[in-house]
Amino acid sequence: MPPTTAPAPDTTERAVPLRLAQLCHTVGGRRLLDRVDLETERGTATVITGPSGSGKSTLLSCVLGLSTPDAGSVRVLGNEVTRMRRRGLATMRGRDIGMVFQSGELLPELTPTENVVLAGLLAGLDADHANERARRLLAELEVATTAESTTSLSGGEYQRTAVARALITDPPLLLADEPTGALDPDTHDTVADLLFSLPQQRDCALVVVTHDRDMAARGDTVLRLRGGQLERVSP
Numbered sequence: 001m002p003p004t005t006a007p008a009p010d011t012t013e014r015a016v017p018l019r020l021a022q023l024c025h026t027v028g029g030r031r032l033l034d035r036v037d038l039e040t041e042r043g044t045a046t047v048i049t050g051p052s053g054s055g056k057s058t059l060l061s062c063v064l065g066l067s068t069p070d071a072g073s074v075r076v077l078g079n080e081v082t083r084m085r086r087r088g089l090a091t092m093r094g095r096d097i098g099m100v101f102q103s104g105e106l107l108p109e110l111t112p113t114e115n116v117v118l119a120g121l122l123a124g125l126d127a128d129h130a131n132e133r134a135r136r137l138l139a140e141l142e143v144a145t146t147a148e149s150t151t152s153l154s155g156g157e158y159q160r161t162a163v164a165r166a167l168i169t170d171p172p173l174l175l176a177d178e179p180t181g182a183l184d185p186d187t188h189d190t191v192a193d194l195l196f197s198l199p200q201q202r203d204c205a206l207v208v209v210t211h212d213r214d215m216a217a218r219g220d221t222v223l224r225l226r227g228g229q230l231e232r233v234s235p
């Protein structure tokens, strides 16, 4: 019988925020990921571009453990995501990965601060720590903590709140799926500047999925997903 838990990763593997090896995933009979390899490093930004429907978001779903690949390996800090059970996945997602979506996906019933604090509480931070950290992050990202609802925020403030939420646990891996897709050009630049400053400032690995050429130009490594293959565009 195969073992139910993977052995603890060694120090070298724990230092790698994300490693994909020979990852294969098929959706509706289409092989979206065909033996995909990827390795990220702390302090760097990796951008993944590719045609619409090529499977970029699906790749992120595999990293988050929301989609189960056909074959291959997804390791976050050396931990094999494809072998984790539900509870382990939820813990890993809350603690080790920050995620920013195209339109923030904040809860409109909560204030911006509460949205950020909630992510901390769900990841196991105590209430005082989560509150203190949320306020500090929002101040650093220049979002007023007086806003009563996320619906009163500008597009930029909304996305910066989503970034603060993603950073509440100081995760080593930050994933972003078209994070500036819904923003006007000026706000786009501000949020892009912020996102691409994070790997160096916070010693994390950033992986951005985007169609946006300006965002792609900012990546330390730029890859294109096409026909299931992840090809290197630069460097």
Ligand SMILES: Nc1ncnc2c1ncn2[C@@H]1O[C@H](COP(=O)(O)OP(=O)(O)OP(=O)(O)O)[C@@H](O)[C@H]1O
Residues within 6 Å of the ligand: 027, 028, 032, 050, 051, 052, 053, 054, 055, 056, 057, 058, 059, 211
């Ligand atoms: N759960 C699912 N069930 C059925 N089809 C799916 C599912 N998830 C994704 N797909 C299909 O898989 C393909 C890849 O989708 P995905 O969203 O990953 O592409 P993408 O490269 O991110 O596209 P875009 O750039 O337009 O956002 C699409 O054809 C999509 O319809």
